[in-house]
Amino acid sequence: MSEALETSQVLSEVLEDLRRHLLWQEEDGGRFLQMDARLAAEARAMRLPRPPAAVRPVPSAPASPAPVVERPAPARVPPPAPVAAPLVLPNVSAQARPSTGPLPGGERPTLDEIRRELGDCRRCKLCTGRKNIVFGSGNPRAELVFVGEGPGESEDLQGVPFVGAAGQLLTKMIEAMGYRRDDIYICNVVKCRPPSNRNPEPDEVSACEPFLRAQLKAIQPKAIVALGKFAAQTLLRDSTPITRLRGTWREYEGIQLMPTFHPAYLLRQPAEKRKAWEDLQQVMKFFGKPTGQRG
Numbered sequence: 001m002s003e004a005l006e007t008s009q010v011l012s013e014v015l016e017d018l019r020r021h022l023l024w025q026e027e028d029g030g031r032f033l034q035m036d037a038r039l040a041a042e043a044r045a046m047r048l049p050r051p052p053a054a055v056r057p058v059p060s061a062p063a064s065p066a067p068v069v070e071r072p073a074p075a076r077v078p079p080p081a082p083v084a085a086p087l088v089l090p091n092v093s094a095q096a097r098p099s100t101g102p103l104p105g106g107e108r109p110t111l112d113e114i115r116r117e118l119g120d121c122r123r124c125k126l127c128t129g130r131k132n133i134v135f136g137s138g139n140p141r142a143e144l145v146f147v148g149e150g151p152g153e154s155e156d157l158q159g160v161p162f163v164g165a166a167g168q169l170l171t172k173m174i175e176a177m178g179y180r181r182d183d184i185y186i187c188n189v190v191k192c193r194p195p196s197n198r199n200p201e202p203d204e205v206s207a208c209e210p211f212l213r214a215q216l217k218a219i220q221p222k223a224i225v226a227l228g229k230f231a232a233q234t235l236l237r238d239s240t241p242i243t244r245l246r247g248t249w250r251e252y253e254g255i256q257l258m259p260t261f262h263p264a265y266l267l268r269q270p271a272e273k274r275k276a277w278e279d280l281q282q283v284m285k286f287f288g289k290p291t292g293q294r295g
């Protein structure tokens, strides 16, 4: 094919496309392009030679191309991201429940998993004044767990439970029982310090206690010592005063629970230490420890 013929064919196709486009614009009322009337007339009058079929077939085109309607591109749906298996926390209210669904294989969560689930917790208003979440410390497979009320100032600063004056007394009590702190596990009902060491409020207890219950489920101790009324009343769901609860074995989820006074109370009322020691001696007997010594 000569170069002149090829150029002519290309030009012919371009002009044919232009003619169709102008006609379409005219039929559309010039909505997209205000077409010059003279140009439209010329376009209608155009009679351009078609290229020889044997040389280059032109696919038939619609007489009136449909106007281009812009449609939004179909939204891309990304494949679901892999999600870590959520934890099951025992006795969790719907409001406080951090997640649902079992762990793979129906295993109970570990302390590390519960701590990760707690995260940078904002489930109650105690988060606003805390410096550190005080999750708990000690042996994750302890046979004995001490449960207190909530962190004080020293605990909030260090992120460790029972390290202030009351904590020092608790350490003495633990050692008098024949344990080291590393042998047992210590935690609180609420993990953030209530302002000015006030009592935790009911909404704060209900927001945080699922994590305590999950901790106890993870550790599965043989016995629990509930220190003070908040720990005892929360775990036992019993509003009886601690003065009447203390000194008598109770049961929490199949675990023996001994309510006794909180060490902070004993610092204010040293005369009550004797009763607390009697309560702890019962725990020692439970574990077959000699009860003659006194710390």
Ligand code: SF4
Pocket (backbone or CB within 6 Å): 118, 121, 122, 123, 124, 125, 126, 127, 133, 190, 191, 192, 204, 207, 208
């Ligand atoms: S007290 Fe418990 S529920 Fe409230 S913010 Fe702290 S960790 Fe979360």
